Amino acid sequence: xTFRTPEQYLESLRDGRRVYSGGELIDDLTxxxxxxxxxxxxxxxxxxxxxxxxxxxxxxxxxxxxxxxRFMVAPRNAEDLLARARAxxxxxxxxxxxxxxxxxxxxRWVAPELAKHNPQYYENIETAFREAxxxxxxxxxxxxxxxxxxxxxxxxQGDPDLYVRKVDENADGxxxxxxxxxxxxxxxxxxxxxLPTKRMRDDEPEYSIACMVPPNAPGVRMxxxxxxxxxxxxxxxxxxxxxxxxxxxxxxxxxxxxxxVFQNGENELAGPIAYALGLWxxxxxxxxxxxxxxxLAGAAALAAEYLGIEKAGHIQDKLFEFAIxxxxxxxxxxxxxxxxxxxxxxxxPNETITNVGKYTFASKYHDLVKHLLDISGAIVSTAPMExxxxxxxxxxxxxxxxxxxxGDDGQERLRLxxxxxxxxxxxxxxxxxxxxxxxEGSLSAQKxxxxxxxxxxxxxxxxxxxxxxxPPLGKYAPVPPAL
Numbered sequence: 001x002t003f004r005t006p007e008q009y010l011e012s013l014r015d016g017r018r019v020y021s022g023g024e025l026i027d028d029l030t031x032x033x034x035x036x037x038x039x040x041x042x043x044x045x046x047x048x049x050x051x052x053x054x055x056x057x058x059x060x061x062x063x064x065x066x067x068x069x070r071f072m073v074a075p076r077n078a079e080d081l082l083a084r085a086r087a088x089x090x091x092x093x094x095x096x097x098x099x100x101x102x103x104x105x106x107x108r109w110v111a112p113e114l115a116k117h118n119p120q121y122y123e124n125i126e127t128a129f130r131e132a133x134x135x136x137x138x139x140x141x142x143x144x145x146x147x148x149x150x151x152x153x154x155x156x157q158g159d160p161d162l163y164v165r166k167v168d169e170n171a172d173g174x175x176x177x178x179x180x181x182x183x184x185x186x187x188x189x190x191x192x193x194x195l196p197t198k199r200m201r202d203d204e205p206e207y208s209i210a211c212m213v214p215p216n217a218p219g220v221r222m223x224x225x226x227x228x229x230x231x232x233x234x235x236x237x238x239x240x241x242x243x244x245x246x247x248x249x250x251x252x253x254x255x256x257x258x259x260x261v262f263q264n265g266e267n268e269l270a271g272p273i274a275y276a277l278g279l280w281x282x283x284x285x286x287x288x289x290x291x292x293x294x295x296l297a298g299a300a301a302l303a304a305e306y307l308g309i310e311k312a313g314h315i316q317d318k319l320f321e322f323a324i325x326x327x328x329x330x331x332x333x334x335x336x337x338x339x340x341x342x343x344x345x346x347x348x349p350n351e352t353i354t355n356v357g358k359y360t361f362a363s364k365y366h367d368l369v370k371h372l373l374d375i376s377g378a379i380v381s382t383a384p385m386e387x388x389x390x391x392x393x394x395x396x397x398x399x400x401x402x403x404x405x406x407g408d409d410g411q412e413r414l415r416l417x418x419x420x421x422x423x424x425x426x427x428x429x430x431x432x433x434x435x436x437x438x439x440e441g442s443l444s445a446q447k448x449x450x451x452x453x454x455x456x457x458x459x460x461x462x463x464x465x466x467x468x469x470x471p472p473l474g475k476y477a478p479v480p481p482a483l
Contacts, residue, residue: 003049003058003069004136010043012190017216019187019247021224029187035224038242042138042188045097049136056090057097059083061133071101072133074108075347081283081337088287098138098185102284103193104129105346106276107210107262110269112344117266124262128212132191140189140215142180142249143277145197154200154207164194164251165206166264173257174264176209179250182438186247187222189215194251196263199271208270210263211256219254222247234386237419239428244435278449281440282358283349286333289361292432293329296368297322299420303376306404306413318371325364332357352453359446365436369424376417381425383417 004012010030019026021034029035048057049069061068062076075081090096107114107125115122132139145154148162157163164178176194186192192213200207213220225246233240263269300322304310310319336349336357373380389398389411402410422428437443464470 002136003067004046005050006043006046009046010039013039013188015216017187018221019224020221022226026224035187037240038245039188041095041241042098042185044095045091045138046136048091048096053090053094053096056087063130068133069097069136071097072104072129072137074105074129074345075340076345077342077347078337078340081340081347081349082334085283085287085333085337088284089290092288092291098189101132101139102280103139103141103143103195103277104132106195106273106280107193109276109280109343109346109348110272113272114262114266114269117269118264120258121262124259127259128191128262135190137190138185138188139191139193140183140186141195141277141281142183142186142192142213143195143197143274144180144182146179146181147197153204155204163197163207164209166209167206167253169264173255174209174211174261175253175255176211176213176251177253179248181248183222183247183249185245186215186249187224188245191215192220192249195273195277196270198274200267202267205265205267208263208265208267210261210269210273212260212262213251213254213256217254217256219252221250221252223250232386234389234415235418236422236426236428237415238422239426243428243431278441278445279349279351279354282446283333283336283354285440286329286336286354286357286361290326290329290333293322293326293361293368296372296423297326299416299423300368300372300375302416303372303420306416307375307377308404309375315375318375321364321371322368325360325368328360329357332360352450355446355449355453358440359443359450362436362443362446366433369429369433372420373424376420380417380420383414383421389414 013029017029019029019035021032026032026035030039048054057070058067059070059073060066061073070084070087073080075084087096104125108129111122111125114125131137145163148157148159154160154163154165161178164176164180166174167177168175180194183192192215193210194213195210196208215222225244231240263273297319301310301319304312304315304319309315332353336353337347339350339353340347341350342348383402384394384398388394398414399409399411402414404413423432461470461473465472
């Protein structure tokens with residue numbers, strides 16, 4: 001296959017898609033001040049197929065022997081999962097292609113179950129997966145509904161459109177209506193993979209819909225979250241390319257042909273689809289959170305060093321928290337891959353370990369940010385902006401008074417404070433704080449899946465045997481302690 005170039009990707013964004021931001025319809029995502037930085041960043045991902053990064057992101061298609069995007073090939077074993085993990089990690093650090101293929105991998109996992117209800121679903125999924133590989137496409141996972149009153153089921157809402165639903169169907173396809181929320185990368189994707197947010201009740205088949213929609217389809221409108229316009233990279237070393245890229249995606253009676261439908265009213269399939277996606281997203285999340293933890297740890301250690309407090313006992317205690325959390329996530333990534341289960345030719349990361357890993361990150365993240373801000377001090381919030389720092393009347397004074405007094409100037413330390421502000425004390429930091437809790441599922445979701453996966457029955461039986469409540473089972477059963 002031929003990998004697209006950055007220029008070809010940017011041109012593909014000029015396809016008539018309707019993206020709004022800051023109260024206006026963006027006429028060209030590639031040139032508008034509010035979106036061009038993100039468009040350029042997305043385009044750079046395609047450079048990775050043509051430069052020295054290609055060895056990380058390109059692999060052989062097991063079906064055709066062609067070179068394809070690694071993220072568009074279902075992992076077959078632990079080695080493939082670890083290669084995928086390394087690619088996600090590398091891409092977060094140095095730029096690389098989107099790994100929004102979690103949606104297709106999830107559908108590929110449950111495709112045999114879908115085929116029991118309609119063989120066409122299996123064929124549609126395989127076709128979508130194959131076309132994505134061949135066309136070098138990016139995908140956005142479109143799952144979360146706006147949900148209205150969360151104590152009510154979709155069909156009980158005051159407005160039936162608060163969950164995306166099918167409103168019409170004919171021999172050619174279906175028509176969907178509603179809005180999905182918090183959708184990463186939708187405005188810049190080649191395809192939107194629409195999935196049900198949860199299992200629906202038996203009387204709610206119109207809400208059990210999974211399908212693929214191009215972002216320029218008639219009736220699709222996307223609203224990009226607020227973001228910086230043009231900002232200084234000096235002031236915002238992390239946020240200058242954009243903070244998030246999440247969208248609201250509005251389906252205003254959008255037609256979807258039957259060959260792009262993966263589920264159409266089968267309520268019992270919505271649960272497995274949502275479950276599969278949650279697992280894949282959480283494994284990917286561990287992989288892309290690993291560099292985030294390294295940034296937090298490195299910033300904390302460097303701030304302590306710059307301030308001359310790195311040997312203080314209470315600082316060492318805080319740095320230990322960064323070290324143990326980052327090391328734990330690395331261990332979870334490897335353990336979940338090594339203990340994977342192969343189902344229908346697809347290697348599935350260990351479900352319990354994956355959920356424990358994602359929970360560990362999400363539950364620790366805010367404490368780590370607090371430690372980082374505590375170590376760094378108030379200057380993270382009060383440091384001068386670049387325009388003031390570089391002003392001819394002020395530059396010399398700032399270099400003198402922001403320095404350590406050991407022969408350096410103030411710029412090096414100011415650059416670090418700016419990065420830390422992005423991480424935890426500005427718009428990007430707030431956005432990341434919310435993402436840590438809610439992206440890829442809430443803490444409650446990970447708790448539920450961990451409780452579901454842990455074998456309490458075996459643990460109870462082990463204790464019964466140790467306590468002498470029941471006879472030991474088998475040759476190697478434990479011997480009860482003497483009384």
